[in-house]
Each structure stands twice: as C-alpha cells, then as structure tokens.
Amino acid sequence: MTGQVRTVDGRVAGRRGQATRQKLLDCLSEMLSSSPYRDVKVIDVARKAGTSPATFYQYFPDVEGAVLEIAEQMATEGAALTELLEGRSWAGKAGWQTAQELVDGFLEFWRKNDAILRVVDLGAAEGDKRFYKLRMKILNSVNNSLADAVAELQAKGRVDKDVNPAAVAGSLVAMLAAVASHQKGFTSWGVKQAELKPNLALLVHLGVTGRKPTR
Amino acid sequence: MTGQVRTVDGRVAGRRGQATRQKLLDCLSEMLSSSPYRDVKVIDVARKAGTSPATFYQYFPDVEGAVLEIAEQMATEGAALTELLEGRSWAGKAGWQTAQELVDGFLEFWRKNDAILRVVDLGAAEGDKRFYKLRMKILNSVNNSLADAVAELQAKGRVDKDVNPAAVAGSLVAMLAAVASHQKGFTSWGVKQAELKPNLALLVHLGVTGRKPTR
DNA sequence: ACTTGTCCTGTCATGACGTCAGCTTACCGA
DNA sequence: TCGGTAAGCTGACGTCATGACAGGACAAGT
Structure with missing residues (x-):
C-alpha cells in the first residue's frame, strides 16, 4: 500500500x-x-x-511534513473509532449506552493524541488541504456513522425531514473534538471531567434522535 | 482601565x-x-x-505578545455577543428565533476574526493561561447566558435535574466555535453554508430546552 | 537656538534554517 | 575475500530571524 x-x-x-x-x-x-x-x-x-x-x-x-507523517499514522489508528458506532442502536436504553460509549471513546482518543490533533486542527483551520483532508479522514468514520443513524431515523419519520443528517453529524463531531481539546477549560468553569461526559452524551443523543434518552 | x-x-x-x-x-x-x-x-x-x-x-x-494584544482588543468587541441573548426567550417560536440569531451572530463574529481566533484557540489548547483566559473572556458572555437559560428551565422542571447547565452551555459554545472554525470543511462534506445554520440552531435549541423548536 | 524626551533604525552577536559535498557503514555479487 | 555500490550521517557554510544597544532624528516646549 x-x-x-x-x-x-x-x-x-x-x-x-x-x-x-x-x-x-x-x-x-x-x-x-x-x-x-x-x-x-x-x-x-x-x-x-x-x-x-x-x-x-x-x-x-520540514517540520510540517513530519507532522503530517505522524498524523497519518494516527489517522489509521483512528479508524478504530468506527467500532464505537458499528451496528449500535439508538433506541431506548441502548441508545443512551451508545451515546455514552461514543463520548467516552472519542474523548479518550483525543486525549491520547491531543498534541498532534491540535496541530492538525490548526492546519485545517488555516485552510491547508493536506491537514484538512487528514482531519476528515480521522473524523469520517464517526461522522458517517452518525449521519447514517440520523438518516435512518429520518426515514422512519422519527426525525424531521428538514434536518440535514450530514450537518448535524458534522456539528456533533466538531463539538466532541472541540470539547476534547479544551477539556481543561471546563474545569476552570466549574465543570468536572466526570460531569462533562454524561452531559455531552445527552447532547449527542438529543442531536441524533431529537429526544431525551431513557436511562 | x-x-x-x-x-x-x-x-x-x-x-x-x-x-x-x-x-x-x-x-x-x-x-x-x-x-x-x-x-x-x-x-x-x-x-x-x-x-x-x-x-x-x-x-x-515577541509575536505571541502582539497577538495577545490583538486578541484583547477583539475580546472587548466580543462583549457585544451578549446582546444576542440578553433578555431573549427560549419558549415557543421566540425560542427558535433566539437560537437562530445566536448561531447567526456567533458565526459572523467568528468569520470576521477567524485568523486571530485560530491562534487563541491553539494557545488555549496548548495550555497557555493567557490565551486560555482570553478565550474564556470571549466566550463567557454567551456561555453564561446559555447556562442561565438552562438553569432557569431546570428550575421550572422543564429540564432534567441531573443536567449540568454549565457543562451543556460550554459544550454548545464549543460546538459553535468549532463549526465556525471549520466551516469550509463542511462544504466538502456536501453541506452548504445555508443548510448548516438551521441545523446548528436546532442543536442549540435542543441542547438548551431539551425539545424540538416550534417554527 | 536649545533642551528634553519620544521615536526610530543601523549594527551586531547569536543561533536556527536548509543545502551540499564528502565521509563512513552496510550489503551484495563475484 | 574483496571491491563496488548504495544507504546513512555529519561538518561546514551561506542565509536569515532574533533580540539588544547606542545613537541619530524629530517634535514640543522654553
């Protein structure tokens, strides 16, 4: 390859x-x-x-080139994030479980690779196509799975028709990434790590299904 | 001063x-x-x-010092973001309006200052307290207003008790910031600018009130 | 005109960048 | 065993950014 x-x-x-x-x-x-x-x-x-x-x-x-290399390695590892959503259900208690595990896995992945992901984020925001494609590659697995889930619920009529699955999924993924990057910022806002996760999971669940989870 | x-x-x-x-x-x-x-x-x-x-x-x-100066100037301008939420209602149609205008104003602010905000975000993510406080200063107005709104609805029993208003507000604000930073990324995901905003507004509304908006 | 304090720049030592030629090392076929 | 060849590394070099200083230019008041 x-x-x-x-x-x-x-x-x-x-x-x-x-x-x-x-x-x-x-x-x-x-x-x-x-x-x-x-x-x-x-x-x-x-x-x-x-x-x-x-x-x-x-x-x-140059340094940038080497960073891209590291990020590439990480991106392939990041494919494992797909498993967080593969074949999961968003209905009832299982849905709450799915949301929680997604948040957990995502934050953990980000925490492990925070230094390199910061740089990728910066490069992408600056409009560098290489970083930007890399960022997509990393987030795609999660994003697509989420979009599929929304689209499916939409087909069943359980989510409004004027919802754009890709937009919602992308926004939720962006939220997870941003919160992961600034986890420390929350603690100084008086929010503890442990409190953060369930609230994030709640938002994800709300975003995907449009409903509060049943716990 | x-x-x-x-x-x-x-x-x-x-x-x-x-x-x-x-x-x-x-x-x-x-x-x-x-x-x-x-x-x-x-x-x-x-x-x-x-x-x-x-x-x-x-x-x-050094360059960093000058950037801090620029960011400081921007932060005071950013206080205007408070107006997006001052005295707004989250009930019924007005709630939908509030969410839309918040998204609109926020994205606009970010678009105007994207270059400097990128750097502030990076500095904050790297753990530099100066950048990190600055980022809080910028986001505080919106964040506090959102947290208040959630807390108020919670007091009325319309939002679950185990929701942490600060965590939810912080996450939503982080989402807005992240999406604004990577707006271009969405277009290549097949999501157009115009479609993005209402979906973001939907997520914000869901997050704050726990319910779908009535349009 | 002269002083005073603000403002800018020429110059310099230091150190990082990025390139090259050339030395050393490892492998391989005869 | 012995070259030959390509891989691997580095010293040295010109270029450029950094950061500091002293001194010149300038405006304002006397």
Missing part, C-alpha cells in the same frame, strides 16, 4: 534509516506535547534524537 | 508611537490571515508596516 519509504533525495530507506526516521518522529511527537507548536525547532528534535539537523532534512522537507 | 501604553523598556508611548504600534498590530493581523501562524516572522510584519524589526521589539516582547 504505502510503497517504499523514501528519503527526500529519492533514496529508498533501509532498516537503519527507517529506525532513525521513526526516532525523529517520536521525538517530534514528544516535543509537540511539551512546547508550543510555534517553538518546535528542527535542531531541538534532532538533538533529542541524538542526531543532526541535516539528518532530519534527509527524511522530511 | 488600560492605563498608559508603554514600550517594552518602560517609556510611555506618545501619539506617533501609538500609531506605529497600531500599524504593527494591523499588519500582524493581516499576516495571520494570509499565512500560517508558524511562518509569521517579525521581520515580515515590520517590513509590511514600513518599519524595522527593532521597532517591533520596542512595543512587543
């Missing part, structure tokens, strides 16, 4: 090369977690990886 | 100085709209303003 890993100047990377490359990616990941995106320098990443800046430029055109 | 405008080395700025300072801020604002945050350099801002980097550093410690 991914063909061969290549250096910037076209050589194919061997075992050793791939290891260095990966080490650089790992170090970059760490740096992104510990310092502002704007302050992450190639030289620091290289130093941390025990190599030189020139080596970095062998494998990546 | 803001006392006197001062340079980094403590002198008070006169008429001319304030003009240059403001010009630098304006140019920075423009640069943020046209190029990625990471690539905005002091030297470019200074050139655009027809001055030198040294002058920039007279008024701001």
